[in-house]
Amino acid sequence: MTAEAAADADAPRRANPLLDFCRRQPLGAISFVVIATMMLAGIFSEQVSPYDPLNIDFASILAPPSGDHWFGTDAFGRDILSRIIHGARTALVIGFLSSFIGSTSGAVLGAASAYFGGRIDNAIQRVVDVLLAFPIIVLALVVVAVLGKGLVLGIDANLIVAIAIPIVPKVARVVRAAALSVRAMPYVDAARAAGYGNLRIICRHMAPNLVAPYLIMLTAYIAQAILLEASLSFLGLGVTEPTAAWGLMLSGNASDFFREAPWMILFPGLAISLAVFAFSLFGDALRDWLDPRFKT
Amino acid sequence: MRRIITAVAAVAALAAAGPAEAQSPKRGGTLTFAISAETPHYDCHGSDTYATLHFSAPFYSTLLRFDLDKYPEVAGDLAQSWTVAPDLLTYSFKLHQGVLFHDGQPLTSADVKATYERLRAPPTGVVSTRKATFSDIDTIETPDAQTVVFKMKGVNAAMLEHFASPWNCIYSAKVLAADPNAPKTKVMGTGPFVFGEHVKGSHVTGTRNDKYFRQGLPYLDGFKGVFMLQAAAMLNALQGGQVAGEFRGIAPAERDRLVQAMGDKLRIEESSWTLNLLIAFNTEKKPFDDPRVRRALSMAIDRWGGSQGLSRISTMRAVGGVIRPGSPYATPEAELVKLPGFSKDIRASRAEAKRLLAEAGVPNLSFTLHNRNLAMPYTPAGVFLVDQWRQIGVTVDHKQYDTAPYLAGMSSGNFDVAIDFSNLFMDEPSLGLAKFVSFTRAPENRSRANDAELDALFDRQVRELDRGKRIELIKAFEKRLFEQSYQVPLLWWHRIVPTHKTLMGWKMSPSHNLGQDLAEVWLNQ
Numbered sequence: 159m160t161a162e163a164a165a166d167a168d169a170p171r172r173a174n175p176l177l178d179f180c181r182r183q184p185l186g187a188i189s190f191v192v193i194a195t196m197m198l199a200g201i202f203s204e205q206v207s208p209y210d211p212l213n214i215d216f217a218s219i220l221a222p223p224s225g226d227h228w229f230g231t232d233a234f235g236r237d238i239l240s241r242i243i244h245g246a247r248t249a250l251v252i253g254f255l256s257s258f259i260g261s262t263s264g265a266v267l268g269a270a271s272a273y274f275g276g277r278i279d280n281a282i283q284r285v286v287d288v289l290l291a292f293p294i295i296v297l298a299l300v301v302v303a304v305l306g307k308g309l310v311l312g313i314d315a316n317l318i319v320a321i322a323i324p325i326v327p328k329v330a331r332v333v334r335a336a337a338l339s340v341r342a343m344p345y346v347d348a349a350r351a352a353g354y355g356n357l358r359i360i361c362r363h364m365a366p367n368l369v370a371p372y373l374i375m376l377t378a379y380i381a382q383a384i385l386l387e388a389s390l391s392f393l394g395l396g397v398t399e400p401t402a403a404w405g406l407m408l409s410g411n412a413s414d415f416f417r418e419a420p421w422m423i424l425f426p427g428l429a430i431s432l433a434v435f436a437f438s439l440f441g442d443a444l445r446d447w448l449d450p451r452f453k454t
Numbered sequence: 455m456r457r458i459i460t461a462v463a464a465v466a467a468l469a470a471a472g473p474a475e476a477q478s479p480k481r482g483g484t485l486t487f488a489i490s491a492e493t494p495h496y497d498c499h500g501s502d503t504y505a506t507l508h509f510s511a512p513f514y515s516t517l518l519r520f521d522l523d524k525y526p527e528v529a530g531d532l533a534q535s536w537t538v539a540p541d542l543l544t545y546s547f548k549l550h551q552g553v554l555f556h557d558g559q560p561l562t563s564a565d566v567k568a569t570y571e572r573l574r575a576p577p578t579g580v581v582s583t584r585k586a587t588f589s590d591i592d593t594i595e596t597p598d599a600q601t602v603v604f605k606m607k608g609v610n611a612a613m614l615e616h617f618a619s620p621w622n623c624i625y626s627a628k629v630l631a632a633d634p635n636a637p638k639t640k641v642m643g644t645g646p647f648v649f650g651e652h653v654k655g656s657h658v659t660g661t662r663n664d665k666y667f668r669q670g671l672p673y674l675d676g677f678k679g680v681f682m683l684q685a686a687a688m689l690n691a692l693q694g695g696q697v698a699g700e701f702r703g704i705a706p707a708e709r710d711r712l713v714q715a716m717g718d719k720l721r722i723e724e725s726s727w728t729l730n731l732l733i734a735f736n737t738e739k740k741p742f743d744d745p746r747v748r749r750a751l752s753m754a755i756d757r758w759g760g761s762q763g764l765s766r767i768s769t770m771r772a773v774g775g776v777i778r779p780g781s782p783y784a785t786p787e788a789e790l791v792k793l794p795g796f797s798k799d800i801r802a803s804r805a806e807a808k809r810l811l812a813e814a815g816v817p818n819l820s821f822t823l824h825n826r827n828l829a830m831p832y833t834p835a836g837v838f839l840v841d842q843w844r845q846i847g848v849t850v851d852h853k854q855y856d857t858a859p860y861l862a863g864m865s866s867g868n869f870d871v872a873i874d875f876s877n878l879f880m881d882e883p884s885l886g887l888a889k890f891v892s893f894t895r896a897p898e899n900r901s902r903a904n905d906a907e908l909d910a911l912f913d914r915q916v917r918e919l920d921r922g923k924r925i926e927l928i929k930a931f932e933k934r935l936f937e938q939s940y941q942v943p944l945l946w947w948h949r950i951v952p953t954h955k956t957l958m959g960w961k962m963s964p965s966h967n968l969g970q971d972l973a974e975v976w977l978n979q
Contacts, residue, residue, distance in 0.1 A: 214763070216759060216763025219766060233766075234763075234834075234837060234838075398852055398853065399833055410833060414708055417714075
């Protein structure tokens with residue numbers, strides 16, 4: 159492809175990037191709609207959920223899906239649809255915050271590692287090697303066990319940190335790889351020759367070129383974080399009852415009643431699958447859309 | 455329909471178990487069973503969780519024990535015979551000859567004396583949760599190596615039953631002299647099994663004590679107690695035959711699942727349970743030092759409605775006061791409903807609760823509920839309470855901890871409100887009420903409250919030999935307790951025990967603390 163052809167290909171994107179994304183990445187667009195719907199449900203959960211998710215109704219214990227309870231009720235007679243809607247908030251808040259903290263920390267470490275090189279790079283990469291040696295769930299379990307619970311504004315900050323930490327080395331490794339090639343660019347040498355400080359070079363000249371891999375990792379790890387939060391809650395180490403959370407809805411007495419009330423695990427399981435699938439597809443689509451190598 | 459099938463299957467399982475129980479015991483084999491919590495330490499005297507007893511009981515003997523075939527009658531364990539003076543102030547026990555500790559040292563009356571001295575007046579740094587129960591012991595005499603005589607300060611009509619408490623593990627005087635806290639970390643008893651190993655987070659093992667003093671016992675070569683904190687894992691292990699039983703109790707839904715999956719391979723035994731959940735308010739913390747706040751929180755709970763719902767999904771079932779409902783000293787329902795927190799008119803109760811909170815200056819109260827990370831029935835109880843208190847505008851942060859930090863948090867007073875338990879082994883009021891006397895007398899009183907009026911009522915009912923008068927004193931005790939609401943009952947439990955048909959000789963009772971020495975258990979395989 160010539161430079162002119164590439165410029166022509168980029169023209170519609172500059173004109174209307176959203177339309178361009180939808181045209182080039184239809185699956186990504188559908189995923190985005192699913193994500194947006196979940197976000198809206200999470201933000202306006204009080205308004206859209208038919209019942210209070212904590213409200214116990216012993217008269218409706220294990221009620222099957224019906225006009226009154228579309229997704230049925232659980233062992234306490236709580237409306238499962240309402241708990242899934244409120245659970246979206248828990249999943250998205252923990253997912254977004256964990257992924258943001260983990261990805262941003264990883265990006266900063268990766269960029270610094272690539273830029274400074276030498277001993278600093280070596281030291282950071284060896285720590286990253288150690289962290290990468292642990293499976294993500296094992297590392298999160300260790301962090302949760304060590305930190306315990308720490309509620310800040312009703313959110314378990316330690317759980318967010320526990321999920322964020324395993325993300326850091328993975329993002330750091332990817333961003334470092336991208337930053338190494340950016341560092342070799344003539345304009346970075348020029349900035350250094352002009353006497354700019356390290357912070358300015360990293361933030362002003364390197365960071366804009368690292369945004370694409372960062373955004374892709376951020377989105378992809380939201381899915382991982384949601385899955386991890388669900389796993390930790392399922393294991394009894396995440397959020398605790400009676401908070402509405404998808405992973406928690408699969409654990410506890412859901413396993414006792416899954417034969418006579420399969421809806422107790424069916425719908426939360428679908429919610430987790432849909433969320434993870436949507437974020438994964440969206441991350442892939444974003445990568446394809448932003449990476450010039452995939453444009454042809 | 456499913457319930458009917460389950461009930462029929464359970465009855466059939468029981469009926470089928472009958473003739474098998476009459477078989478001659480077979481020797482040998484290792485029993486593997488599940489324990490759904492891991493003990494924080496090994497010391498029977500300082501514990502009130504079954505996790506300690508299901509771990510330690512096979513290694514120890516007690517002076518007397520309950521005869522589970524004639525419960526609540528008592529039988530001798532280390533005591534071969536005993537006499538009680540007509541004035542009920544002197545108890546003399548004659549010990550079996552030739553009883554040996556697992557290290558080969560002979561057991562004498564000095565060991566019994568050292569054990570009971572530790573129970574009634576624990577040295578500094580030692581916790582005895584039976585201190586209040588045995589505070590009536592004046593002196594312990596040992597006229598010879600096989601005789602021990604207890605002289606009492608006052609009459610306690612249920613003293614023999616207290617001597618049969620499964621928590622009174624007899625320790626070696628020599629071990630206690632070297633370190634009074636040794637039983638927390640070291641096992642040295644005269645029980646039917648010798649301690650093998652304790653792998654934390656995994657299991658405890660014991661091997662047959664060949665020199666056990668009860669002739670011909672135990673039948674088993676050994677046992678392995680596997681810690682299974684997740685109910686699902688325990689049920690799968692039972693179903694798959696990895697464990698032969700779980701002796702604490704399971705929920706109705708879990709029973710149904712097992713009966714459906716295992717059919718006639720499973721034995722299900724059910725009983726009401728001498729165990730209830732309590733709500734303890736930390737009276738050393740504001741605003742729980744205010745009786746209006748405590749009473750309001752108790753009054754907001756719909757115990758009668760909760761009983762109907764929770765009994766379907768958990769081991770909780772009956773509404774009652776501090777004595778097991780249906781037992782001889784229990785307060786009848788007609789009188790119970792007049793006490794604060796037990797009214798069937800929940801709307802009126804909650805309206806009064808809101809008024810009390812407003813009057814106390816905390817209309818929008820929020821606090822942390824300290825709970826145990828044990829699915830049954832602690833999690834349903836926590837979920838239920840959060841919902842009940844929300845209905846009077848109270849916000850609750852529900853936190854669950856594993857057994858060790860849960861107990862440590864309550865013992866140290868590091869909580870606002872806790873879901874505690876009253877783990878009894880008999881219906882005798884001198885046991886059931888002991889947890890509610892002043893904290894200075896009863897360290898197991900999690901509310902940390904001191905109340906001279908309750909103490910006086912407790913002492914009077916212990917001494918009272920006239921049954922009618924005693925019942926009146928117990929009612930007065932309950933009235934005072936519920937008005938002050940230091941600790942209030944939530945619901946009493948219903949015990950459902952699943953065992954494989956191959957497991958024989960284990961006896962069901964209303965308490966999961968009894969019959970756990972496994973001496974008469976055998977495997978029919």
